[in-house]
Amino acid sequence: MQRTDVIVVGAGPTGLLLAGELALRDVRVTVLERIAEPDPTIKAGSINVASAEILDRRGLLPAAEEAQARLIAAARAFAGDSSTRTVRELLEAARQKSRRFLVAGHFAGILFRNDLVDQADPVLAAHTAVANGIGVPQYDLEQLLAEHCTRLGVEIRRGVEVHGVRGTTESLLDDADVVVETDAGDFPAGWVVAADGGRSVIRKQLGIDFVGTDPELVGYQAIADFEDTSGLQRGWTWTPRGLYAYGPIPGRIFLVRFGTPPEDRDVPVSLEELQDAVRDVTGVPVVLTGVRGRATRFTDNTRQARTYRHGRVLLAGDAAHVHSPLGGQGLNLGLGDAANLGWKLAATINGCAPEGLLDTYQAERHPIAAWVLDWTRAQVALMRGDEHTARLRKIIGDELFTVPGAMNRMVALSSGIEQHYDVADDAAAPVGSLAGDVELASEGRLADHAHDGRFVLVDRSPDGRFAHAVRHLKHQVTYVADPTEDTSLSSLLVRPDGVIIWATTQEDESTDGNAHKRLDAAIPRWVGTR
Secondary structure (H helix, E strand, O other), X not given: OOOEEEEEEOOOHXXXXXXXXXXXXXXXXXXXXXXXXXXXXXXXXXXXXXHHHHHHHOOOHHHHHHHHHHHHHHHHHHOOOOOOOOHHHHHHHHHHOOOOOOOOOEEOOEEOOHHHOOOOOHHHHOOOOOHHHOOOOHHHHHHHHHHHHHHOOOEEEEOOOEEEEEEOOOOOOOOOOEEEEEOOEEEEEEEEEEOOOOOOHHHHHHOOOEEEEOOOEEEEEEEEEEOOOOOOOOEEEEEOOEEEEEOOOOOEEEEEEEOOOOOOOOOOXXXXXXXXXXXXXXXXXXXXXXXXXXXXXXXXXEEEEOOOEEOOEEEOHHHOEEOOOHHHHHHHHHHHHHHHHHHHHHHHHOOOOOOOOOXXXXXXXXXXXXXXXXXXXXXXXXXXXXHHHHHHHHHHHHHHXXXXXXXXXXXXXXXXXXXXXXXXXXXOOOOOEEOOOOEOOOOOEHHHHOOOOOEEEEEOOOOOOOHHHHHHHOOOEEEEEOOOOOOOOOOEEEOOOOEEEEEOOHHHHOOOOHHHHHHHHHHHHHHOOO
């Protein structure tokens, strides 16, 4: 097999986004996927704001918006809406509305409420451009990412079973190439990224510790055919045996059942097993006549790899961390991994990475994943069916979650926009935060200039005083002149993953050279010098 720069194992959202990020920076990528065809099984029904902003920065938001419009049309039909508006009409209507932070999701089944969210909150107001692209189901997301990869020349090989990796010399820990062993032969590469799921063959082979907590529940998700659904409640419903949600699309059932998980999770979910679980949790003697596609089974097994790197092999997505899928946090966490790793690995391969850049992948993403694991554990604890937990849930839902400030905080946390990295010494906000929706005084938005995966320097000085700092880095930095007299608007240097690594402050106007010094420190630390 011909050598490639990077082999990505796994064509899920994490692997596909990562492959696209690498290809944007002229890295040769091959994706190997065990499943012969894209899996239409219902999984995550949406993405969060931070993930939608990743798509926005790569010009993929319109495709996500169309997928959301299709989902809305299906949900309205399920709810009995007799409207005849087409998906295109729904999409156009949504785009014409004034921008708001889309409040969607829940915490342990306690729905976030739009009426309790302060839309004037500056944290939320900075992330409103992607509201119409959040409701993209995972299958549609994988399709649009695969098409994106194909346009960039990524080779996606399906139906290839990966058995493991080996070094071209005695060790995987030196600077030699890596060989991926498969049932279709050996694939040599400079680097390998294992995005092959929670049971990662590569992670297990390398002996990377996967530490955490054992499961205490089993969950199911499917689109099923019922003889009669009159006894099922719409939305989220708690019961003594767990929690279930029916809808919002026809036949969709999601449930959590506390107790002993199945001994063999690899056995396909039978119609009888699904029906027994639905009856047990809901208390309704429903009769299932069929399942559209395939029913999925999951647990709250919660674990994280101690290290995300072993020589020239890196872990991303579920290969690096697993947890209960409540709120779709796993999908979004994996996309964040891919966005963070892609440009760093590409810079390393292209020889322009600052020293230690690739090490910042684990330093930045490992703590984020640890936080998400605890976030999901807390939800599981709050979902138990005993009376004491029910009382606690009522207090949180009726007292805490009815406070506007608390609702704003929970919405911001679940949406991923509160991620923060230590990217500069003694940095003040917004440095280290996600850029969000930055509108330009000249024309357009910052995201419009980020489609090719480069850093973006938005220079808002009246005289273009920061241009010189990146003049020699045109291959890596897009310079955007956006002159304004408004000193409340900062000049920004934004990484390819949307993280602000430098910004001017109002104090810079009276401190000669201070902004230049900080910019001159940020560039060699993150961009490099050539």
